[in-house]
Amino acid sequence: MKKLEPLISDLQNKIAELEGGLATTLLTSGKAAILQTVLTLARAGDEIIVCENLRPEVHDLFNVLIHDMGIIVNFIQSTYANDYVAAISPRTRCIFIDIEGGYIPQAYEVERIAYIAHKNKIPLIVDASAISPLSVKPILLGADIVIRDFSILCGSEMYKGGSATEAGTFDWRISNVPLIKAGDPSCNNIRWAFDLQKQDSALAFTMRLNHVVTRILDSRMNYSSAFLISKAVEDIALNLEQRCKNAMELAKQLLKSDKIAWVAYPTVSDTSATAKAYGKKFGPTLAFAFKGTKEESKEKAKIFLMRLKTILVSAETVAKRSAMYFSEDEKKDGMVTYTKPSLSCWKENCIHFVSGIEEYKTIRTDVLQALKKV
Numbered sequence: 357m358k359k360l361e362p363l364i365s366d367l368q369n370k371i372a373e374l375e376g377g378l379a380t381t382l383l384t385s386g387k388a389a390i391l392q393t394v395l396t397l398a399r400a401g402d403e404i405i406v407c408e409n410l411r412p413e414v415h416d417l418f419n420v421l422i423h424d425m426g427i428i429v430n431f432i433q434s435t436y437a438n439d440y441v442a443a444i445s446p447r448t449r450c451i452f453i454d455i456e457g458g459y460i461p462q463a464y465e466v467e468r469i470a471y472i473a474h475k476n477k478i479p480l481i482v483d484a485s486a487i488s489p490l491s492v493k494p495i496l497l498g499a500d501i502v503i504r505d506f507s508i509l510c511g512s513e514m515y516k517g518g519s520a521t522e523a524g525t526f527d528w529r530i531s532n533v534p535l536i537k538a539g540d541p542s543c544n545n546i547r548w549a550f551d552l553q554k555q556d557s558a559l560a561f562t563m564r565l566n567h568v569v570t571r572i573l574d575s576r577m578n579y580s581s582a583f584l585i586s587k588a589v590e591d592i593a594l595n596l597e598q599r600c601k602n603a604m605e606l607a608k609q610l611l612k613s614d615k616i617a618w619v620a621y622p623t624v625s626d627t628s629a630t631a632k633a634y635g636k637k638f639g640p641t642l643a644f645a646f647k648g649t650k651e652e653s654k655e656k657a658k659i660f661l662m663r664l665k666t667i668l669v670s671a672e673t674v675a676k677r678s679a680m681y682f683s684e685d686e687k688k689d690g691m692v693t694y695t696k697p698s699l700s701c702w703k704e705n706c707i708h709f710v711s712g713i714e715e716y717k718t719i720r721t722d723v724l725q726a727l728k729k730v
Contacts, residue, residue, distance in 0.1 A: 381521075397450050404428070470497060
């Protein structure tokens with residue numbers, strides 16, 4: 357077993373380097389990384405601020421599990437930094453955003469949100485699972501902790517695991533996070549922000565995450581997952597570049613159609629400076645809806661999906677092939693009911709597209725022939 361330990365260490369260093377951070381912790385999944393990050397910073401009675409535009413299962417993580425632990429979750433339905441100011445209180449321990457919008461692609465004012473967080477002495481946590489670290493590095497935009505879900509990043513459930521990377525630039529000594537500053541009863545009352553050597557105190561979050569939360573839950577990434585991810589991590593980033601390019605080109609194509617009501621892919625559909633700051637590529641997902649009443653749009657969406665030939669019609673994560681699914685078809689079994697974000701600015705009948713790595717002309721041909729049938 358000890359012979360395998362360098363594998364974990366090497367992968368952690370590789371991810372930290374890709375992110376531009378100082379330390380990475382590898383965990384069993386992206387959602388485990390989110391949960392344990394929150395538990396490292398907050399406890400019952402504390403408050404956290406969370407963007408509402410999240411993947412349904414992540415929304416449930418905050419809205420149900422974390423809420424039931426006694427941590428007050430204040431959801432913000434906005435990408436603008438100023439809308440986060442009013443939600444900050446003396447008991448706020450962190451701000452969490454999904455950099456590309458987990459449910460509907462949106463561009464967040466990351467740098468301004470980071471400024472507001474730091475002004476109030478709290479860290480900014482950014483979920484960047486669907487954004488290539490070669491395109492956008494949240495840490496360079498001011499993020500203090502970056503979350504990754506490798507099954508989303510890689511486009512396959514085969515790569516099961518998650519990570520939490522700390523920038524190492526946040527001053528925990530003056531932070532509004534008592535769990536990092538006070539004596540920790542599970543580790544000889546050590547004060548993570550004060551009692552470590554200088555190079556370690558800069559990573560007080562990572563130290564507490566590893567020595568308290570992850571240790572107690574025994575939730576480190578297993579070696580088989582680490583092996584697969586380690587072998588593919590460079591290709592993963594490169595493949596994501598192709599997937600982002602496909603999504604961008606499809607967004608441009610859909611905007612030309614008089615049958616489409618709206619398209620959500622910020623670097624194409626949003627002319628704001630915030631969207632432009634992301635560069636030419638954004639992420640591998642987009643959303644769109646057909647024109648018409650609620651029922652008309654729904655019927656057109658179902659006809660469109662039935663006419664697709666090469667694009668998979670599935671809500672499951674895929675590796676190489678692109679997939680589309682209707683917003684009402686996300687349930688994986690009859691017992692699941694997600695508490696979806698209430699994004700009032702978007703129509704209900706949206707189709708989600710998750711790009712694969714095939715050539716764009718294959719995607720374009722399939723979409724255009726399906727549109728003709730609507």
